[in-house]
Amino acid sequence: MTDKNAYENIDPVTLGVIAGSFNSIAKEMALVLYRMAYSSIIRESEDLGAGLFDVDGNEICESDSTPMHIGSLPGYIDGVRHFLGDNINDGDIILHNNPYYGASHTPDLAIIIPIFYDGELVAFAANTGHVLDAGGMSPGLMVDVVDVYAEGKHYNAIKLYNKGEKNEEIWRHIFENVRTPKENKGDVEAMIASAKLGKRRYLELIERYGLQTVLAAQKRWMDYSEEMIRKEISKIPDGEYKAPTGWLDDDGRNYGERLRIETSVKINGSDLIVDLTGSSDQVETAYNVPFSGSTLPATYTIVRAILLDEAVSEVFIPQNSGIFKPIKVEAPLGSMWNPKAPAACTARINQVQRLADQINLALSEVLPDKTTAGNAAHVHFNSYAGIKEDSGDYWVYIEVNEGSYGGRYGKDGLDSVDNLVANTRNNPIEELEMRLPMRCNRYELREEGASAGKWRGGIGIVRTWEFITDSLFTGEGDRHTDPPRGVYGGQDGLTGSMTLNPNTDAEQNLHAKLTNFKIRKGDVLEIRTPCAGGYGNPHERDPQDVLEDVLDDFTSKEKAEEIYKVVIRDDLTIDEKATKQLREGSKVLNS
Template sequence: MSNKKSYENIDPVTLGVIAGSFNSIAKEMALVLYRMAYSSIIRESEDLGAGLFDSDGNELCESDSTPMHIGSLPGYIKGVKHFLGNDINEGDIILHNNPYHGASHTPDLAIIIPIFYGGKLVGFAANTGHVLDVGGMSPGLMVDVVDVFAEGKHYNAVKLYDKGKKDEAMWRHVLENVRTPNENKGDIEAMIASAKLGQRRYLELIDRYGLDTVQATEKRWMDYSEEMLRKEIEKIPDGIYKAPTGWLDDDGRNYGEPLKIETSVEVRGSDIIVDLTGSSPQVETGYNVPYSGSTLPATYTIVRSILLDEANSEVFVPQNSGIFKPIEVVAPLGTIFNPKFPASCFARFNQINRLADQINLALAEVLPEKTTAGNSAHVSANSYAGVSPDTGAYWIYIEINEGSYGGRFGKDAMDSVDNLVANTRNNPIEELEMRTPMRCHRYELREEEPAAGQWRGGIGIAREWEFFTDTLFSGEGDRHFDAPKGVLGGADGQTGSLILNSNSQKEKNLHAKLTNFKINAGDTLLIKTPSAGGYGNPLERDPEQVLEDFKDGLIAKRTVKDVYGVILKSDLTIDEVATADYRNNSLK
């Protein structure tokens, strides 16, 4: 029997054209979704993912959006197969969101359309999007929730269309049990349009090139990604690399009781094993992480980002299931990264961003030029909700506030930007003020100095809201106590904070995690997100960069000398001789 692989006879041009078409299709699917969506979290923040998958659920391509959405979709498809078995038919449109069967978490709905060709299942077009509400105990977001059933409605591979026929009763059930039926309806219909486009484009490829050629390209494209990642892993010396112990603030109910994150990364030939043994046991709130839908995609994303950064790669390496194969994740059952049913796992994003940062810090020792200092590694996801006195309908707004990257070899960090495994955009303030009874008084970089280093840390944001009506606030935040770590002599960053009625007699510091906290009309809320860590010894920073930071108002004059060892003349130019002497003495 021949061992020749199916794709070896495909000419390189055809291979490249079909592979390029996969990526274009995923991007086009995402464009349709966020342009048609009703809710701002999808339409403006682009909290979504879209792509094509083979008949086994392997990812073929993904959109340039939130990696947690698209990376979890193979798990969604596995969950759909668990519930439906062989009852997957041409014309089906399937809705799924069970976090114990592949979903990234309950509000991330997926629409999955099976693709048939010649009566045979050949793949799936699928997407996910974070909807405003799924009918749980709290509007929008929640942390302090008793179990997974209290999170909201679970759609276990339900068919909105069965063999092409719309199930009107199921649609009513889906939309009549949430607080935002109009927005959810618009979002789901946008997701269906996006998946139908992917289905159509995939079938067009098959019609043009033939099923055998397209499927052979899929295998080659996944094998290629796996080969390229394995080559990078093999460059790392075998060994076990351990990150400093990380601490999450608390579980959103038992305040003051931090949760441990232990992370080691073992390199064994062309394999990487990320071991989370020793991390906190699962908690009694929703502050747990779905293993398949969130722990795995977060790990895959950060490993690929470190080793195959597109900005530094000489060749394009596609993101698909081939990337997943060299990576193993050990997360003992019953811990926060792999909870036992029926524990809630609604509020999972801060943990997986910290997981990504822990892997980054573990590899900093052996890959100093590919990793960063400690990142903000949090998601200050907040929801605001109330009932309109005019219509009696709920209004809900969900925002994801930006963080900051840690300093990196050769470059200062990026300020005020989503980072690591998050990839959402900010919402325009003007639109939010038109649609919600809130007004933004501040939205700017934090005033505190960035973390010092040869390359400085990134700066988080300060955002202050005023509320015109009584509002229910739920905050899914963290990092009010454990600052982002500096590396190689760089300084640690700044922790975040939530302050109610800042600079008034009613000022009150709030916990990072709150569920259904009542904010009264006239109150203000000041959100500060963490600033990241610095990279390298500050005394080795280019004096000209130090002077620029001072002129830009990022650092005080005393910091110029006391931290960076730069001596300024009376005309605010650099005294190069005095600076060299001062730094040499300080480094001794």
């Protein structure tokens, strides 16, 4: 319990120093985790999160990693409370991953360490990371599964250490029931080291400043974040702002049956509500979204990104539970965004990316200078697996293929980057080819170019994998049918695709979602990720920027003239007179 006097009397310098320490602790925790991890999805992609949490599970600070992980941890802690009640002791190390009790999805394991001071529970150090395999019906990832139990093992607040004593039998049971025991165990040990560091650093703060001062600082820090985001919400006129209906390709079993996304943002003073009523009901595959662990964090992340953009903010505004408090989500129980147990819900990353994009598009009506055109809002989240001939063990590789950002006011969209709520890194090809029976033959920007606008959309990637051995492939893809939206006259983007053995007699167009699809030795898989939408009338794009696009092969001379009304000579210079005439004629036609 925070002392009222300590809260009111903490001086700004002490508050700033302690708050800076919180941020440093979270970053250091994440650094330990990804440096120590065994699997490439954590070690290279940094598909992880780490931070400190108060005794009620409120987030104090978070690492600069995947926002989906951190925003979900308050839900994980609530889940731990549900299963353990008050049976939480000094020296406990708790493992949890149940998506119906706070987890973001089954493969995202969390390690939670309670922090005690003078015999009293005062905080938690916690982190999450995506492990290679959770022991489900499919190695790595899966979409077409019968229920949440088929996704993998659920650890309902399991104590790996109880009052400081290691539970050897639990450890043996957990890691003998997955396909990648060495990697999973190494990742969990890295997570424990990270959380232990967070605990140690937090206790050092208490020893230096006193318990009540630290508690006061963390509450003031959260209140400050809440105050700052409420101030930005209050600037938006009260009302309801609705995004165009969005469509997901299908549920990974009933191919071609698209899933509806309805999104509106309601502003009432300093409160913001995202209403998802009218979206598709939950589906019979794993293409559902855990409400607490994924729907809520995705919403928090995009609202904060739009309203409190660090790149343009004059002051530092920390990310913590204060950001979450003014934001609510309405999603009917039994919908895709809030499924009923025991519906499977492990394949949820593309839906939350699209949710973030829909919120962005809804607010573009009233915040044109803070929002983007339609983003790729997608990842071809893929897993590859097989059996090692020498040992009979599984190899599993999980890959995040990047997308692109939509153009925004004053800036072109970013190319070839994970976007919106995922924020993961790509894996180095050289490192993968040393470890896995796969060879990357092509990895570059899509040759079709950028979507036109006053500020162009970002460009997605094309990647081709050649397989050295028979493999099982699972893809959690989407956006093969519904392109990113252009805004304010900008062009729509391009959809993604997957093709097996392109430009051969054996060419086969693949669905975005596949589970345990067999790829044979010698096959080649081509992945194309979406290109984002353009922002603003292409005829208003600076001709010099159009020329730069031609020089960069982002557009052609012919398209420059047809779409941008910019005439470029054979010597790659701008014909300013012809361009002026063409654009003036276009204005007459448009009027």
